[in-house]
Amino acid sequence: MERNPHLNKHQLSNFIGFELHQRFNNSQKINSRALREDSRTLSENFEPLRDPKSRGSKLPTHLVQLFPISLDLKNRKYVNTQGTVMKLNVNGTELELDDAYENGLLVWAIRDGLGLIGTRFGCGAGICGSCTVHVDGVATRSCITPVASVVGAEIRTLEGLAADNGTLHPVQQAFLDGQVPQCAWCMSGQMMQAAAFLEQNSSPTETEIVEAMKDNYCRCGCYHRIRSAVAVAADMIE
């Protein structure tokens, strides 16, 4: 299956489901019954956004048309139109994904399907950032990213951040040296966010660091150490 060309890096990096949905809805009218069915099924897969009081109002309908998969209405399931095994390129390796994960979200495919638990589930709504991974080098919230949208893309998780010989990535080393994490549930996302940011800007100002990291929650309150460690990592990369 080809990776869908419509989802570019910019879209992925700003991938808040309902925002994109708004943009899509403003530009196109969706009338076909099949698409509505698609939307409903998909919305159920996006369960954390499913609020009984607002059922159906926040559907990421845009996704339906962008996916290179089609809906088997009878079995209420997306099917791979080319009949091949879905593979994800994760940390440089092509991994076969159990078809039960094909029409789900990337975070569960990575964690439960492939067993890479370093990517954490936090909010399921793209807000807290715990699930951040890299998709073609761009920091991406995997809890709102459909698996089908990243087939063919290079996905990198925390497990792929260190070198093959185990040497820690500068961001990891700086987080370890600075004794940054407390519970560390958010830290995978923090480090992935920081690593992607430093790829783009390896000599950031403190303001730029704050701007790049401010959308990742840390409930334990390690923010000071995060800010310092990203600066240290930038020095190590330079």
Added chain:
Amino acid sequence: MTTADSSEKKRRFRVTRRGFLIGLGATGAGLALGVTLGRKPFYRFMAGNLATGEGAPGGLGADPTAWFEILPDNTITVMVPKVEMGQGAHTAIGQIAAEELDVDWEMVNVMQASNKNGPEDSFGTGGSTSIPGSYEPARRAAATLRMMILTEAASKMGVAVDQLQTNSGNVELIADPSNSMTYGEVVDGVAEWAEYEGEISLKPQSEFKFIGKSIPRVDLEAKIRGEAVYGYDVRTDNMLYGAVVNPPTFEGKMISADTSRAEERPGVVKVVVDIDKNFAGVVAQTRQQAQVAANSIDIVWDEGKLWSQEELDAMMDTSDGAGTVIQLEGDATRAIGDSPTLTADYSTPFAVHAHLEAQAAMVSVEGDKATVFVSTQNMGLATSTVAEETGLDEENVTVTPTYVGGGFGRKLGTGAAPQAAILSQAVGLPVHVGWTRAQDMRDGYFRPPTRSSMSAKLENGRIVAVNHNHSSGEVAFPFFPTFLQAIFGTDFGSWRGAFNIYSKIEHRQLATHLAPFPIKTGWWRSLGLLANVFANESFMDEMAHAAGADPLQFRLDHLGDDKTGERAKAVLRKAANEIGYGSELPEGHAFGIAVSPDVDTWVAMVAEVSVDDAGVITVHRVVQAIDPGYVVNPDGAEAQAQGNIVWGLSSTLIEEMLVENGRVVAGNFDKYPLITLDRMPDMQIHFIESDGVPRGMGEPPIGPVAAAVANGVFNATGARVRQIPMTPERVLAAMS
């Protein structure tokens, strides 16, 4: 090097505990882990404590065979019964436990104890008790073990014990240190250990090798590599995923459930409904399949009363005067009479814990046994709830706590473990249940709201009397049986931090009311501390301004001259000096100050704040001075203070849980945002070690945060905000 019995300065203990023997494996693999059966749940432990007058909760057993494992290759494992939820307990308790063993840090592994091995801990991990609770038992266990090893070595080497010394994990002849055995060689092949009956001595602090040092966290590299396993991460062969349907409202009661649609969903293995238990859940091949199917169970609910925020607020009313007086010095009621110099009412809202790892557990029920891996602060309660739901004996339920992705009191309760147990029992395979964010937000228990009505009488620039009428929802009571509530009388969790600390005030009264909320409230980091200090220390500032006095000097003038008062004054002076209290600040900036004790740790905070035209508060700098008596791991203690300040600021500025139509409004962070990196002040933490006795650090630093910010806002703008969170709307309202 430590001889069997050397320094005169050492403290001496006689090992009196009987019956710690001696769980050795038949393989003779060295000193193996003690096996302790039948752990008591928390409340039974508390009840036993009250009945026998034994030590404070949080204390741990001192049985060395439960604390340590030494293998023939000389690897030494410390079994830590407290869970690691980011507070650094594994590292700090490992430091404490290894100190008296005379080993090198590199030889020491730290492992999470389960409910079947390791030292007994029925209290759970919370209440800032882990370090003070293990400081002495762990050292005594290690010192006892060292003596047992020396005794065994003497027997193996054919010499008297007093001819031997220990040195970095070896036992050697004092006269000829080259004649030595490793601890591993000493314990190898020993099939039975006698209880050590002799005296042990503990090192003076001046000789500590590990305690008092900023030893790096033992859990961090695994966490940074993404290898650490939390409750949400537990995986095993043949596992399935479960999802549950929680009631849509606080009082929601299931009337009927049609499972036919759910059963047809892809991947579904089993749909489990128990109307009497209000339980509906699905087991499926994947988590999303289970969640989608669970949402497809057509349930008819009796939603019960659809409580509104206004109705809950009305329950906080204290005007009937029916509180319980828990602090009474002099006669504040008479001293204030009908003419208080000053009155003020303060309030705080419901709040959620919002740990980023939602409740999660994997349970495998096989026949009459259950194996549980769960993200919990309380393996005792996990054990008893799983046993209750499955009908199994507690002895047959093995609970291993995982790393915890944030606890903050919420994971002292049970969440996913009993649910996963029900589902696993239904399908006969291991089932993992991980809650969604919405479930975690709405279906737990919450920090209760508080109200504090204060009145005071001032004469000649000094406080004569303060009366505090306090109201809160339950915090501790939901976790105790009713008979203990009767013994306690009032809910100690709700009034934590509410006592007036200024002993030079002649008349002081605190009366507490318990609001009968229809929704669950309970443990939340620091219990009532943040809210109650917000009221006390805001009002102290208001009284200082009414007296025309400087808030810092006014506090110093009213604190006692005993040891407690001097500790309070010392942290106030330290924080004030370090931030340059009284120095000139940029236009519109001002200092706010507050001080509070908690678990006998004293914390003073000075914040530099400003408020913009839109009413948005900026906290520029925070300095805290903290006296926890003694610091076991300075870097870890600093991290706890930093985290507490961030927590406190988030509550002070942002967090408010609202109720509508019988349910929590917010199901995710879109409606319950947390504080972020861009609102962080600069922070400095200073420790004063006043007496060499470590006390808690997990919660005390949150105490003064809201009050210090509120006091700074007043000094910057003249506006007194008496309600948190101090949203721009509330700040603007106070300014106008």
